[in-house]
Every structure is written in C-alpha cells, then in structure tokens.
Amino acid sequence: MYCFGVDIGGTTVKMGLFKEDGTVLDKWEIPTRTEDGGSAILPDIAKAIEEKLNAHQIDKKEVCGVGVGVPAPVTDDGVVKQTTNLGWGYKQVRQELEELTGLLAKIGNDANVAALGEMWKGGGQGNKNMVMVTLGTGVGGGVIINGKILTGTNGAGGEIGHIVMEPDETERCGCGKTGCLEQYASATGIVRLAKRQLAKFEGETILDAETVTAKDVFDAVKQGDTAAILIAEEFGTYLGHGLATVSALVDPAIYVIGGGVSKAGEILFDYIKGPYMDKAFFANKEVKFALAELGNDAGIYGAAKMVLP
Amino acid sequence: MYCFGVDIGGTTVKMGLFKEDGTVLDKWEIPTRTEDGGSAILPDIAKAIEEKLNAHQIDKKEVCGVGVGVPAPVTDDGVVKQTTNLGWGYKQVRQELEELTGLLAKIGNDANVAALGEMWKGGGQGNKNMVMVTLGTGVGGGVIINGKILTGTNGAGGEIGHIVMEPDETERCGCGKTGCLEQYASATGIVRLAKRQLAKFEGETILDAETVTAKDVFDAVKQGDTAAILIAEEFGTYLGHGLATVSALVDPAIYVIGGGVSKAGEILFDYIKGPYMDKAFFANKEVKFALAELGNDAGIYGAAKMVLP
Numbered sequence: 001m002y003c004f005g006v007d008i009g010g011t012t013v014k015m016g017l018f019k020e021d022g023t024v025l026d027k028w029e030i031p032t033r034t035e036d037g038g039s040a041i042l043p044d045i046a047k048a049i050e051e052k053l054n055a056h057q058i059d060k061k062e063v064c065g066v067g068v069g070v071p072a073p074v075t076d077d078g079v080v081k082q083t084t085n086l087g088w089g090y091k092q093v094r095q096e097l098e099e100l101t102g103l104l105a106k107i108g109n110d111a112n113v114a115a116l117g118e119m120w121k122g123g124g125q126g127n128k129n130m131v132m133v134t135l136g137t138g139v140g141g142g143v144i145i146n147g148k149i150l151t152g153t154n155g156a157g158g159e160i161g162h163i164v165m166e167p168d169e170t171e172r173c174g175c176g177k178t179g180c181l182e183q184y185a186s187a188t189g190i191v192r193l194a195k196r197q198l199a200k201f202e203g204e205t206i207l208d209a210e211t212v213t214a215k216d217v218f219d220a221v222k223q224g225d226t227a228a229i230l231i232a233e234e235f236g237t238y239l240g241h242g243l244a245t246v247s248a249l250v251d252p253a254i255y256v257i258g259g260g261v262s263k264a265g266e267i268l269f270d271y272i273k274g275p276y277m278d279k280a281f282f283a284n285k286e287v288k289f290a291l292a293e294l295g296n297d298a299g300i301y302g303a304a305k306m307v308l309p
Numbered sequence: 310m311y312c313f314g315v316d317i318g319g320t321t322v323k324m325g326l327f328k329e330d331g332t333v334l335d336k337w338e339i340p341t342r343t344e345d346g347g348s349a350i351l352p353d354i355a356k357a358i359e360e361k362l363n364a365h366q367i368d369k370k371e372v373c374g375v376g377v378g379v380p381a382p383v384t385d386d387g388v389v390k391q392t393t394n395l396g397w398g399y400k401q402v403r404q405e406l407e408e409l410t411g412l413l414a415k416i417g418n419d420a421n422v423a424a425l426g427e428m429w430k431g432g433g434q435g436n437k438n439m440v441m442v443t444l445g446t447g448v449g450g451g452v453i454i455n456g457k458i459l460t461g462t463n464g465a466g467g468e469i470g471h472i473v474m475e476p477d478e479t480e481r482c483g484c485g486k487t488g489c490l491e492q493y494a495s496a497t498g499i500v501r502l503a504k505r506q507l508a509k510f511e512g513e514t515i516l517d518a519e520t521v522t523a524k525d526v527f528d529a530v531k532q533g534d535t536a537a538i539l540i541a542e543e544f545g546t547y548l549g550h551g552l553a554t555v556s557a558l559v560d561p562a563i564y565v566i567g568g569g570v571s572k573a574g575e576i577l578f579d580y581i582k583g584p585y586m587d588k589a590f591f592a593n594k595e596v597k598f599a600l601a602e603l604g605n606d607a608g609i610y611g612a613a614k615m616v617l618p
Binding site for chain 1 (some may be wrong): 382387452454455459460461462463464465466467468469470471472473476484485486488537547548550551553554555556557558559560562587588589590591592593595596
C-alpha cells in the first residue's frame with residue numbers, strides 16, 4: 001500500500017509519496033496559490049496526486065489515503081475555522097479533499113503533524129508519548145499521546161509556545177497576549193533576551209546588540225563568550241521551566257527539539273536540562289531529550305503516517 | 310451487564326456496583342488495611358466483590374470488570390511504582406486483582422479516575438475533552454482527551470497542581486519543589502496567600518490571620534470583605550493563568566472544578582475567568598467552567614466507567 005503526505009505552507013506545498021514502511025518513493029513541491037481565498041490549493045493538490053499516480057502507475061485502490069498538515073488549528077474531523085496565510089476562512093478541508101481525490105483524507109495542524117513525523121521516522125522513534133518543540137521564528141509544538149496527535153477541542157492542542165511564563169511581561173507576543181514561552185524561547189525571543197542582556201552587560205563580548213541573531217548567541221556560547229552564556233542560561237531557564245509544566249500535564253517519555261534554533265545542537269540541552277530538573281515533578285525526571293532529525297520533511301512524514309492503518 | 314467501581318483511599322476503600330447505564334445498585338465502604346505493606350487491600354476488595362455478587366445473585370459472566378482508582382501514579386498497564394499512604398511499593402495491581410477476582414481489571418490514578426467520573430455522570434457530561442481540577446488540601450487534576458484518561462508515560466499525566474507558576478518562590482510545595490500551582494490554589498495555598506495578605510493589609514477585615522481557612526476567605530468574600538476579595542483575586546489570578554497554560558497544551562472544552570474549595574460555589578469562577586481570558590490563547594477562549602457534581606463518589610463512577618465496553 002501507498003500513501004501521500006502533504007504539508008501546506010504559505011508559499012509552497014511539500015508533497016511526498018510513501019510506502020507503508022515509510023520509504024519515500026517521490027518528493028516534490030508545488031506553489032501555494034493563496035489568491036481567491038486559496039480556492040485553488042486543494043484542487044492543485046488533487047491534480048498533483050493524480051499526476052504522480054499516473055507517473056508511478058499506481059492504482060487508487062493501492063492508496064491508503066492523503067494526510068495533510070495545515071498552518072492553522074484543525075479539528076479532528078478536518079475542519080479549519082480560520083487561516084492567517086492561506087486565504088481560507090471556514091473550510092471543510094477533509095471533506096473537500098476526499099471529494100476531489102476519491103481518497104481517504106486526514107487533516108492536522110502542521111506543527112502537530114510534524115511531531116507525528118518525528119515520532120515515526122525521526123528523533124522520537126520508539127516512543128508513543130512524545131512532545132515536539134519547534135524553536136523557529138515562533139515556538140511551535142505537538143503533543144503525541146499513545147501514538148496519536150492530541151488535537152484538542154478547537155484543534156489547538158500542543159500550542160506550547162503560548163503557555164504562560166511571565167504574566168507581567170510588557171511586550172506583546174505575536175498571538176496578542178503577553179508573557180508567552182514564545183517570547184523567550186523562539187529565535188526572535190532569544191534576540192529579545194540578547195538585546196536586554198547586552199544593554200546591561202558590562203564585560204567584553206563578541207555579540208553586537210544591533211545585529212545579534214539566535215545563531216550568533218549559540219556560536220558565541222561555543223566560544224565561551226560570557227554574555228552569550230548568560231543569554232543561553234536565561235533562554236534555558238524559561239524553556240526548562242516551561243517543559244517541566246508540559247511534563248506535569250502530559251508526562252511524555254521524550255522531548256524532540258526542532259526548528260532553526262535546534263541547529264545549535266546538543267549544547268541546547270546543557271541549558272535546558274538543569275532548569276527542567278529543578279522544576280520537574282518527581283515522576284517526570286527521567287524524560288529524554290533529543291534533536292529533531294527530519295528537518296523540513298517532518299511534515300510530509302507525519303501527514304503520511306496519519307492515514308496509515 | 311454490571312461493573313464495579315473502586316476508589317482506594319488511605320483509610321477507606323469506597324466501592325460501588327453499577328449497571329452499564331451508570332445506575333448505582335449498591336454502594337459501600339471497607340477499611341483500607343495498610344499494615345504489612347498493604348498486602349490485604351486487594352484481597353479485601355476481591356472478597357467484598359464476591360460477597361456483593363452473591364448478595365445480588367449476579368453471575369461473574371454478567372460483569373464487565375472492576376475499575377480501581379489508586380492514590381499514586383499508575384501506568385496504562387496497571388502498575389504502581391510507589392505509594393505514599395497505602396504501604397505498597399512496586400505492585401502489578403491490575404494483574405493481581407484480575408487473578409484474585411477472575412474479572413477484567415483496570416487501574417488508574419484516583420484524580421484521573423475522578424475526572425472520568427465527572428465526565429460520565431457529573432459536571433462534565435456531554436464533553437469528551439475535559440479537565441478536572443480538584444482544589445483540596447492539594448491541587449489534583451485529570452485530563453480527559455477523546456473520552457479517555459491522559460495517563461502519560463509514568464502515570465503522572467494531569468498533575469495540574471505541579472505546573473510551574475513562580476520559579477522564584479522560596480517556600481516548598483508538598484512535592485519538594487517550589488512555585489507549584491498547588492502552593493497558591495489549594496485550600497492550604499489559599500491560607501498561605503491569606504496570611505501574606507493579612508500581614509500587610511491595613512483596613513478592617515473579619516478575617517483572623519491566625520485561624521483563617523479557605524472557607525473563611527470565600528465566606529468573607531460573599532460579605533464584601535476587602536481583604537478577602539484581594540486574597541480571592543490573587544488565588545483567581547494564579548489559577549486562571551495556570552488554566553490558560555493547561556488550555557494551550559490540551560485544549561479542553563470544559564473545566565470541572567471540584568474539591569473542598571469548590572464548595573464556595575460559582576463565585577470562584579468570578580475570580581478565575583478574568584485572568585484566564587487575559588492569558589488564554591485565542592483558540593481557547595470559549596472554554597466552559599462548571600462545578601463538580603459527584604463529590605466523593607466521582608472516584609467510583611470513573612472507576613466503573615473505565616471497564617465499560
């Protein structure tokens with residue numbers, strides 16, 4: 001049997017044709033046409049699927065279905081209420097795609113779907129209770145319980161970036177509220193922490209407060225830069241405490257850390273684990289930490305996994 | 310078909326004989342014999358079950374099974390690693406009880422099981438994604454996702470009392486760490502907040518800092534006592550922000566609030582909802598709040614529900 005994994009982004013749709021065991025037979029991209037309320041997106045995907053089935057001479061009877069990750073909250077029955085960058089308002093994505101393709105479809109939030117991909121073939125392999133944390137421009141997340149995505153009532157399960165860390169924070173998170181984990185642990189959050197630290201730091205540092213990036217901070221940490229280490233400690237304290245809270249609620253076996261910030265490598269764990277252990281409930285202390293392994297392909301893997309029997 | 314619901318506490322074991330539709334045919338208690346490493350507890354339960362089957366002339370073939378709530382983390386396969394007040398160390402509770410009774414058994418953490426009970430026949434009826442928060446001596450919790458208990462890897466899912474609220478707190482929680490939600494939102498936490506507030510409060514109040522209880526605080530709130538209102542606001546801010554974090558992770562449709570503190574009634578929600586809305590992720594704002602309805606029987610209801618087909 002075969003299946004398709006589709007990851008819809010704001011500019012391109014990543015697509016993969018998989019065998020049941022996770023082997024990738026084909027992998028390609030098509031543009032995301034967001035004009036006209038995004039009305040062409042699903043027909044474009046259906047057309048690409050037809051073409052690949054023809055090209056590989058695969059009959060629809062041999063296909064389990066099409067899994068799709070969408071950058072928006074998605075309910076368990078595949079309904080999207082609102083998107084910020086696809087043009088869609090309320091849309092019954094699963095139903096429309098099933099009608100367009102004649103195949104079973106399952107739809108999930110892109111961060112949740114990526115988490116499932118990392119569980120299946122990436123850094124979380126072998127675990128059925130897993131939390132993925134994506135440290136990019138924002139902080140994304142996905143909670144996997146007993147091998148399934150925790151979707152939640154509104155499709156907003158696993159929004160780790162928006163747990164409350166600093167109720168008295170004065171700057172605003174992208175989501176509109178204040179004090180979210182994302183404001184301290186994303187790439188942009190690390191820059192914020194860096195600017196604050198560098199404004200008061202009085203020693204020597206190779207970091208430039210005007211141009212500093214999250215990558216600069218961890219590169220400087222590796223060179224022993226004191227200011228960078230202070231920034232990394234602050235980042236690690238927020239994220240470690242945040243994950244202690246996540247553990248108290250969903251008690252995962254492993255955290256898989258992905259996104260641009262995770263390119264710093266295992267040195268991240270040096271800053272996260274101490275604060276985590278300090279605030280973790282006794283039953284949660286043996287959790288593992290791993291780096292994500294699938295990069296930008298996590299989405300198509302997880303999407304494919306959703307429709308496997 | 311019939312089933313048994315059992316709720317093991319430190320001094321008594323509550324037991325119920327249920328019909329599949331939730332009708333209670335019989336309800337009784339036996340003492341919890343914690344001596345000798347609690348070795349008599351499961352045999353006592355098995356004996357009580359046999360007696361009730363005889364008394365009601367029910368054949369074992371007509372029984373779905375025995376559900377049990379235990380005051381300890383319990384894994385999905387019914388294993389307890391450690392208890393603080395039953396005398397048990399590592400114990401394969403499910404397997405032992407199945408051998409003793411010849412019936413299917415399922416074991417869960419007591420707070421999680423009570424949450425399932427409230428979903429089935431209490432304040433959470435009609436919802437399949439629900440979080441129960443028990444405000445008693447401590448803060449207990451249970452997360453129900455798609456109608457099932459979120460158990461977690463170590464049986465420690467739903468430990469809402471131990472999410473991180475104040476990393477810099479100097480006093481210790483019962484769990485050994487500092488800054489847990491339980492330190493601000495339990496009955497004892499409210500007394501702590503009250504003592505701190507009354508030490509600095511300079512107006513008139515009917516509260517006595519020496520003897521104040523959580524009940525006194527909410528009784529005084531209902532009489533318009535300013536100091537009591539300040540304490541209730543502080544309590545509500547911690548709990549509201551804590552639940553905003555819970556929502557970002559598990560996105561429930563409803564919170565069911567139980568435990569001794571919940572006897573204050575719906576006035577609690579006046580203090581929780583504002584801070585919740587202030588810090589809730591946009592997709593989580595329509596959550597409902599309800600009071601628990603089953604009191605001390607939530608455990609036997611939830612235990613029974615676990616073994617229903």
